[in-house]
Amino acid sequence: MRVLIVGAGIAGLTTALSLHAVGIEATVVDGVTALRPLGVGINLLPHATAALSDLGLGDRLAESGIATAEVIHLDRFGNEIWREPRGLRAGHRCPQYSIHRGELQAILLGAVRSRLGSGAVRTGLRFVAAESDGTGVRVRLRDREADAETDLRADLVVGADGLHSAVRAGLYPDEGAPLWNGIRMWRGTTLTRPLLAGESMVIAGSNHAAKLVLYPISAAARRIGRSLVNWVAEVRTDDPGRSAADWNRVGCLADVAPHYRGWRVAGFDVEELMAGSERILEYPMVDRDPLPRWTFGRITLVGDAAHPMYPIGSNGGSQAVIDSRVLARELARDPERGAAAYDALRRGLVNTLVLANRDMPMDHVLRLVAERAPTGFRRIEDVLGRDELRAITDGYRRTSIR
Structure with missing residues (x-):
């Protein structure tokens, strides 16, 4: 199974490590040209x-x-x-x-490159669109250095690209601003x-x-x-x-x-x-308002791309980590239906948390x-x-x- 993760933040890097731990191949792409500890x-x-x-x-x-x-x-x-x-x-x-946050990201990035290989995280590739078919997902990316679009194929795409998620926007194009x-x-x-x-x-x-x-x-x-x-x-x-x-x-x-x-x-x-x-x-x-669905066939969301919430109660990064671990566990159990199972297990719980943070x-x-x-x-x-x-x-x- 080949998974393409969009976003090299806490959610994306933890997802890559979690998938590797259960024997699933993963590649991370990010639109920035260099990852810095910000x-x-x-x-x-x-x-x-x-x-x-x-x-x-x-x-x-x-x-x-x-x-x-x-x-x-x-x-x-x-x-x-x-x-x-x-x-x-x-x-x-x-x-x-x-x-x-920058040190945490550096710890995760170092572990991904050490365990998955130096090419496991590719920068300068901005997500444009993803289209599922019967055999996988065709992902269109913008190569910033070449100033041209390129395609990659994967069995599953994970949107881990944060509050302004381009993957989420492709699934919910009319959602609007945060x-x-x-x-x-x-x-x-x-x-x-x-x-x-x-x-x-x-x-x-x-x-x-x-x-x-x-x-x-x-x-x-x-x-x-x-x-x-x-x-x-x-x-x-x-x-x-x-x-x-x-x-x-x-x-x-x-x-x-x-x-x-x-x-x-x-x-x-x-x-x-x-x-x-x-x-x-x-x-x-x-x-953002809670979503009715995170997983659409071979495309799913984790972390802030799935459930951006107020920074109350120390939950943003913590819930992203848990998302990643549950997704990897469910994919290891059932590669075909694991993403849907992850959605069913996590979405209701975390949507409740998003709303709870609005009225503490x-x-x-x-x-x-x-x-x-x-x-x-x-x-x-x-x-x-x-x-x-x-x-x-x-x-x-x-x-x-x-």
Whole structure:
């Protein structure tokens, strides 16, 4: 069986490794001329870490990332609302890792080239169209170097080409643009002193106005007594003209810093922390409506191409990893019907997750704190009832589908 994977991101590379592990030949194509370690931080939930460890990558993850031990919610003044253990500390058999997205992609890319061969990943080939027939799929690609179109044949095509998936667009040509919820995000990384004990994720504020997420992502920085802190600023805005979704769009400190003037979180002056970033990225919080079908005969979708979702609960990359492993398992069981079986197993679960991320009880609770205690508080019990606090934990459980 020959599988052509469109997209050399986390979903595409993990799919290639998963297929190889069950004896299925795979080739990955990507439209970029060179793969570079771009992006900022990403979280891998324990079930995704377990899947990557089963592929022999556990030691590499440990060498690169931080095993997150807890998540702590604060108000904008640094007062603690709630905390909960994560990963090994929560009793999982594998850690939850916070890691640089570019380093994770490099780990996956190195493994693909080592195991599948140097020619397993081909760059500079942009997907144009795919057409199924009785014996396979004819895939039309645009060779950027030759400035010409070329055809490849495969038994199955896997669209792993992200939010703006060309494979998905071929299956759903009238879908339109991603859906924006009115929140802009700015992201950056800053090398600084350790964040708390060096293994905590901190969430402060409320996204009805401004919210901040902080977590360390580098084991190398930790080994020298420092933290490479990934920060994400979420700001609600009424400016629809700035909603174009481009992961690599450069942001401006002057646009985001004023929303956090006077904030001190986990001992950090937030404006100063942001100013320490060499590069700031700006991105809208977008998703797409769940699809009624991912698999069309010999063409299927994985990762963000199948189910782009809000970056809440550390699920984007984690669900892509699980997609890849389930697809490979089902194809190994039945090459003819495996893609359809994968669709049936995964789509309903992950579509539920996409919708759950649009209405997180956690965010409602954080907004209540901001409204009831606008100048801070001494005891969270004076602000929230036990059931309201429990809603945060319940919200995380709703968005931890495996």
